[in-house]
Amino acid sequence: MRYATLVALAAASVWALFNVGATQAPMLLVDAGYTAAAPTGAPSDIAFWLLASIAILITLSLFRFVLFGLPWMVDGWFQEHKSWIYTLIGGGVLYAVFYLL
Numbered sequence: 730m731r732y733a734t735l736v737a738l739a740a741a742s743v744w745a746l747f748n749v750g751a752t753q754a755p756m757l758l759v760d761a762g763y764t765a766a767a768p769t770g771a772p773s774d775i776a777f778w779l780l781a782s783i784a785i786l787i788t789l790s791l792f793r794f795v796l797f798g799l800p801w802m803v804d805g806w807f808q809e810h811k812s813w814i815y816t817l818i819g820g821g822v823l824y825a826v827f828y829l830l
Contacts, residue, residue: 734786735786738783
């Protein structure tokens with residue numbers, strides 16, 4: 730689902746890149762909320778919601794990576810370096826005992 734949304738956003742961006750020109754600018758302004766019924770100069774918050782939705786997708790993607798991908802990567806690294814980690818912890822404990830005495 731995540732990739733489908735990103736592909737849809739990319740396709741919409743490419744479509745807008747090829748289809749938007751100087752002659753279609755008024756149509757896009759109407760679509761963005763600048764209509765004759767709105768007060769003069771009334772700003773539309775469509776850009777805010779578009780950027781907010783993209784930011785939410787990026788945040789969810791990073792959260793998914795941290796939740797599912799990072800523990801797997803750290804577990805593999807920990808298994809490879811377990812003896813060095815225990816050596817550093819043991820050395821730190823010995824140093825702390827001698828320092829505190």
